[in-house]
Amino acid sequence: DNDGxxxxxx
Amino acid sequence: MNIFRFAGDMFHLISILxxxxxxxxxxxxxxxxxxxxxxxxxxxVTRYLDLFTDFISVYNTVMKLVFIGSTAAIVWCMQWHPxxxxxxxxxxxxxxxxxxxxxxxxxxxxxxxxxxxxEIFWAFSIYLEAVAILPQLVxxxxxxxxxxxxxxxxxxxxxxxxxxxxxxxxxxxxxxxFSRWISCISGLVQTALYADFFYYYFLSWKNNAKLHLPA
Numbered sequence: 317d318n319d320g321x322x323x324x325x326x
Numbered sequence: 327m328n329i330f331r332f333a334g335d336m337f338h339l340i341s342i343l344x345x346x347x348x349x350x351x352x353x354x355x356x357x358x359x360x361x362x363x364x365x366x367x368x369x370x371v372t373r374y375l376d377l378f379t380d381f382i383s384v385y386n387t388v389m390k391l392v393f394i395g396s397t398a399a400i401v402w403c404m405q406w407h408p409x410x411x412x413x414x415x416x417x418x419x420x421x422x423x424x425x426x427x428x429x430x431x432x433x434x435x436x437x438x439x440x441x442x443x444x445e446i447f448w449a450f451s452i453y454l455e456a457v458a459i460l461p462q463l464v465x466x467x468x469x470x471x472x473x474x475x476x477x478x479x480x481x482x483x484x485x486x487x488x489x490x491x492x493x494x495x496x497x498x499x500x501x502x503x504f505s506r507w508i509s510c511i512s513g514l515v516q517t518a519l520y521a522d523f524f525y526y527y528f529l530s531w532k533n534n535a536k537l538h539l540p541a
Contacts, residue, residue, distance in 0.1 A: 320439045321448050322506050324327075324382050325490075326335055326389050 327385075328496050334489030335389060341482035342396045348475035349403050354413040357476040359465040360404045361423040365458035367397045368427065373451035375444050418468045421461035430454040437508065449508055456516035459483065463523060472537040481527055484520035487513055 349355050374390045381387065403410050434450035462480065466472050472480075491513050498504050523539070530537035 320442070320445045321508065323376065323380055324386065325331065325493075325506075325509070326338070326386065326393070 328493055328500075330489050330493035330496055334486045334493060337482045337489060338486035339389070339392065341479050341486060342393065342400075344475055344482060345400055345479045346396055348473075348479070349400065349410055352475075353409045355404045355410050356413045356415055357465065357469055357473055358404065358414075358479075359419045359421070359462040360401065360414060361419055361421055361461035362458055362465075363397060363401045363404065365423055365426065365454060365461070367394075367401050369451045369455045369458055370394045370397055372447040372454075375447055415465060415469060419461060419465050421464050423461050426454065426457050426460065430457065439508065452508055452512045456512040456519070459516070459519055463519070466523070467539050470538060472539065474537070477527060477530075477537050480520070480523055484517065484524055487517045487520070491517060 345358065349358070370390070370393045374394060377387065377390050377394075404414050405411060430453040431450050433453050434446050438449040439445045459480070466476070466480070491510070494506060494510050494513070497506075526539050527537055529535075
């Protein structure tokens with residue numbers, strides 16, 4: 317996917 | 327947010343609070359690896375670069391600040407607190423952790439989601455977290471006996487990562503988009519590193535004996 321890593325995980 | 331991830335975050339928080347409690351209550355940091363704490367401070371700083379740019383939720387921001395703040399406090403305590411620093415096992419905590427930092431950074435340059443500053447440092451922090459416990463496990467092996475607060479610290483850290491693996495399995499089945507191979511594989515490596523510690527921890531708990539790691 318284009319927006320990189322999952323942002324919501326710590 | 328699912329229950330596995332929330333439980334994982336809580337175990338992670340508990341592990342850091344247990345460590346702060348041990349240092350604050352006993353005014354001693356014997357058995358704790360400063361190098362592991364330095365690696366964790368680096369993990370959090372390089373992973374939460376988006377702390378001030380992307381707002382996800384209050385929970386997310388608060389937890390990031392707590393993780394960075396508490397780990398910085400532990401590193402500060404072990405190096406500068408006049409009483410605590412005397413109990414640091416300097417001669418036992420000799421793992422060359424700079425190699426870990428270098429290796430993880432090189433790996434992040436090759437394996438990342440996007441070739442951007444933030445993504446490379448994020449991948450770096452994921453790889454570094456997987457191996458950050460090594461100086462601590464080596465120190466425990468060398469010091470032989472594990473006092474129960476330090477044992478609990480490592481136990482909760484392992485539980486945190488184990489629950490994150492459950493969280494990734496859960497999200498794999500529940501969500502169409504699954505693009506976290508970097509975290510997943512790195513998290514599996516990290517949990518595997520704890521496996522031997524868990525084995526001895528469980529044995530000592532079952533035999534109600536003091537936790538002794540084979541030298």
